[in-house]
Amino acid sequence: MKQRLWAVVLISAALAPSLRAQAPAFRSESTDVLVDVVVRDKHGRLIRGLTRSDLVVKEDGEEQTITSFRAVSASPGAATARPAEAEQSRVAAVRQERVQVSTQKRLVSLVYDRLGPDGRRLGRQASLDFLKKDLGPNVYYAVFTIDRGFKVVQPYTDDMARLKKAVEAATSGERSDFQSDLANMSRTANAAGNADGAESPTPSQGTVDGAAMSAAQAGQMAKEMLDFSEVLEREDLGRMSVFSLWAIVKELRKLPGRKTVLYFAEGLQMPNSMVEQFKSMLSEANRANVTVYAIDARGLTTVSDQGAANAKLSEAAQWSRYARNTQNETAAGNKQEFRTFDRAADSLRANQQNEMLELAESTGGFLIANTNDLRPNLEKLSEEFNTYYEITYHPKNQVYDGRFRAIAVSVTSRKDAVVQARDGYFALPVMEGQTVFSYEAPLLRVLSRNPLPRELEFRAGVVQFRQRMGLQQAALVFDLPLKNVAFAKDEKVGKYRTHITVLALVKDADGRVVSKLSRDVPLNEPMDRLEGFQQGRFIVTRAINLAPGRYTVESVAADQEGQRVSAKKSVLVVMRHTGEASVSDITLVRRIDKPAEERDPQDALQVPVGRIVPTLIDSVPGGSGKLLSLFFTLYPDETSQDPPKVVLDLLRDGQVVSRTSPALPPAGPDGSIPYVANIPLDSVAAAQYQFRATLVQGNFGAQKSIYLNIE
Template identity: 25%
Template sequence: MITYRHSLALALIFSFFISTQGQTTSQQPSHQTPAPAQQQVAEEDVVRITTNLVQVDAVVTDSQGRQVTDLNADDFEIREDNREQKITNFSYVSTDSAQPNQTTLARTPSRNAPPVPPVQLRPEQVRRTIALVIDDFGLSIGSMHFVKGALKKFVDEQIQPNDLVAIVTTSGSIGGLLQQFTSDRRILYAAIDRMRWNPRSRGQAESSAPGMPDAMQSTLDTLGRFRDELYTVGTLGALDYVVRGMRDLPGRKSVLLISDGFKIWLTHPPTTLQMDNPYVGPEPAITVERIVDNLRRLTDLANRSSVVIYTMNAAGLRTYNDDASTDLSGIHLSQGDSHGGDQFAERFINARTDAFDSQTGLTYLAHQTGGFAVQNTNDLVGGIKRVLDDQKGYYLIAYHPAESTFAQGSGYKRFHKIIVKVKRPGLRVRSRTGFFGVTDEVASPVPHTRNEQLISALKSPFKATGVDLRMTSLFANDAQAGSFMRSLLHIAAHDLTFTDDGEGWHKSTFDVLAITFGESGRVVDEMGLTHNIRVSDRTYRRIMQQGFDYMITVPVKKPGAYQLRVSLRDTASERLGSVSEFIEVPDITKNRLMLSGIIMSGSEAASARPAAAATGAQSQVNENAQNPAQVLTQQSETEVRSADTQAGPVLRQLRQGMTLQYVYVIYNAQLERATQKPKLTTQMRLYRDGQQVFAGNVQPLDTTGQPDLKRVTVGGGLVIGSELPPGEYVLQVIVTDLLAKANHNTATQWIDFEIIR
């Protein structure tokens, strides 16, 4: 079966899992459209900069901030370097079509309901793509506290099923695994929990006070500016990395930078003209050139990548008053002396000016990319909602540029300023402000080699669908081998290429790349295999209908969050499939009550022995079944398996009249001193759409005959009757240890399945 195995030696550090392979998009506007017939799909390239077409996106709002969607090309004017351009392409793209199911929203989930199983999205399913960039290089300890609370509410209340979201820190402190685009709330919650205040952030410069000697004050000011500049460039570098990661995602994307702010200008506030270009004007503001240069490059990259950057001031409304933490050692007050009062006034003015100046960077960055800055509010949750509401749609406006636009003079890339105006009174338009005079380059070459294709599919946040893959991953622990993750992968055989060898056998060859990432984003296990499978004619006909399963086992040395990402390539057709699974491995050594993952399958006969995937063989797909409890209790090499896979442990598609059977393992049950036996109770519940539809009785667990009372294997079953209609369900098991302390005496586990007709 396995012809060779080789190490890929992948040094992959994934803060973002992005790919261009096989991406389509759900946003396809028609061109040459005189009126904005509202399209529900749009082109992959929202922003184009080529020698024969420059296309930008724009959002129009009324005085109340509501989007205006009924404009046509005659309502707009677009200028490049103050020269009016003829609009040749125009359309309005709506991204607000994928509304959540109102029936689902109307039903409040049961209080103790297990979470909704995550789904890996396809490109055409994505409604909104947003990266929340938390500037821990520029957040105070108080701001970090409120930001974490706002992010948790955002995940709880505002994320919709078709949203693709990443939470990123500018310092990278939460680790690469958790800094990825996902629709899995578990990953987002884990990222929020890992966020910490950075004591070396901007604004933590050496303390000073009025009355300090000028030489010392000057030295401290210089050190403070150097620190601020260093961390500001770090913030912009992190944003640059985020935007590059989003470049190959389809459609119009958004970044929300949450920060206390950063400075661009060292002296007086800029004029409106200087906000557009800090280098022009009769009295140009003094800028930090390194910061401005990074800003220009970032905004050009964002514009070419169809990324809109929004910013939010996490500090909220400020009072600028001193508090107990303020160093006032340089201020001396005495009766009849007004100098101390002047020093307090100076502190107030300086604090207010500093706060204002720190917001100019946030305003400038948002202004340049068509976004807006959320400021002067303590409602961070409401600020995030404003940004999400701005994703409802946008106009695409294009024109044919002059040849001189891309002319190169002395190697200098000229920056071309774009101004979009709306002619209808009372409306406001936001758009991108310009681009460098170079055409778009291909974002990344099309993968050609075997490894390039597999890695491309592995890196994408979207599911490659050339070969349909499904996966179930679970945690288990073995007394000898320790903890491990076991993943069952279902492969749709009809997507593979089979050839007839002339002797009644059918052969196929496919490549598999599987990489497991730890919390830091580092690779903890990798496996690259090429499989040659050979099946009889009878088995071939069956797997063409049902597919077959594939098992991967990964030893786990440390507890924590892990993600297994698998890509598969059909050698003959080069079709690709990919799938990923996030799993948290608990710390068994804490001696607390814990449960393994659940293995579930269905059978036609009401048997107490659960059905399971079959054992693989070295040269051909085998059809012999085994007890699924072995999946939880023994180590195994990678295997290809075949069985009645539709009702098996990966697909879990059961029909009415079948017996649902499940098995799991209880770890660390406390033992009674007198009998040296545990006292455990178990209960099973079923949920549909967050509502409990069945609850079994709480029953004491008989552990007679169990070989290892620290690893108690439990099985159960349920006949699926006609009162359970077709649909998506979740099975939950609840175990209570009557001998354990109250705060650690209950554990729960869940698994989803489907009832079909």
């Protein structure tokens, strides 16, 4: 199963004082904010002819100075603004101009997200109708589909024949259907689990006969499977939708002009675990001046999405009442009680049409839904596409704190004006080639402190593997012991709460971020898991590729519950390899997870036996029954006729304590030999040791070592 991201929440408003104490040092080279504005009267008619003096833009309630203003009109003479020269003479240093839409480059992205047969027909017809109306000069369309993956059906073009063909291809065929299997499972679970006619999720009491017990158990097992499958499905679908839209937004940010996304879907899945990514994607769309118009391709329907939200909230409420009123605890009851918060949180996002509404309105567009006749709304969309005002301002607040900055645009000259514009953005620094999440901003500020805070124990580093095509394959590793992380107890419900945030950056010699790793993990778990939690380590890895050179690794760990933070900086040197054979860095093994369904060739920690979870600690317990487990990879010279051999040495004070030369497994398809060495520590005295791995092939050898303490 593919690795899934932990649930994340927006934390900037609730950060510990220690994280807020210092002013940030991050400032962007270009912080201007561009806002497309559509203005209508109370009857829905477009208001034309407004000037810069008619509009006021505020950020977080504070009026901003407009540095650029443009009125874009679909037809000559449509914008009857006062002359720009008069306005410029009255407002110094403010640029105002009127342009015709024919001279303004416009980019439209048609996106079709998992449409059923009816949705495909509606989406196809609406798209073709829109193309007929709005394929004018300097207008370029692209076509994308989202299903099990993200596909570019047609890159941006103004060729009508190609676009029609792409729309037909994107709206034909069948979507992957996950829902039918879940629906069948749900009916089975409900039939078996509610055979006694109970309407509330009351756990079974007392003893029942064998047959009844079997049916109840079967129903409960099916319900557990359904709950788990539903969570995974919502996460997978939500992730695919959000990151596909994000991919479009990131590329559009590089281009000038009016940028619009027409998003055809039958609802937008948004599990609680994807909310942070969703908000960050909306923020980047707003910074990129991308407007999203969402079209619910289900058309007119009698089924309300709010029903699903109400069902989840009702289920959470039932279990909450049970927890308050019952005197008899059961394992099943406790398990369901622990899920009450998750159900309540998910209920807030279960209305898929509301998620489409937020996607559209947050970026300055609108939602088209609950109708089979899209023509009036498409006409309105076309108007907004061709007639609007473009405002640019330089924010007075240049602090990058990760907070949401609300944008409000108003018209001072007309009381009946209804303004449609994007609602804001997150104040995040810009990293070329990297996505910055809002929860990362406070940690980035910590890295600007001098001296760096040291309130938590953690390690971060880069494990280097093989070099090919001039790039070093490596793994960025973050290792945080959990024994010192604070937690809050809730004895009444038998749960504990903790919150961990980590960030690691790899910067080149010029200070550019070439790789980034981060996680924001709030946990709310049963008390019986606390001891195991405190004995564990929070380990995160990311596969990276680095060119030879000198780098800096900057890392931060934050214990939100304990209001503590630590940061470190270290130097990393990637050497250029001259020999054919080599040995990777050696790392201690924390555990070996099950093999991934699909092995990632870029991830050197994915090996045939499973996925290696490394640890950066340098001390291990010794004694009877203890093992020293280490991982490394051998890269023999594929052109040599000599078979490779490995010699493993354990040294103390430079003297060999033990030496072995184990048989090697066969090389993989890429010629590498991943190896896990397990050394018994029964008779090894406590001291500092050096573990050394030597690859011998004919007259050539390569060697790597690691120093560690056996306690």
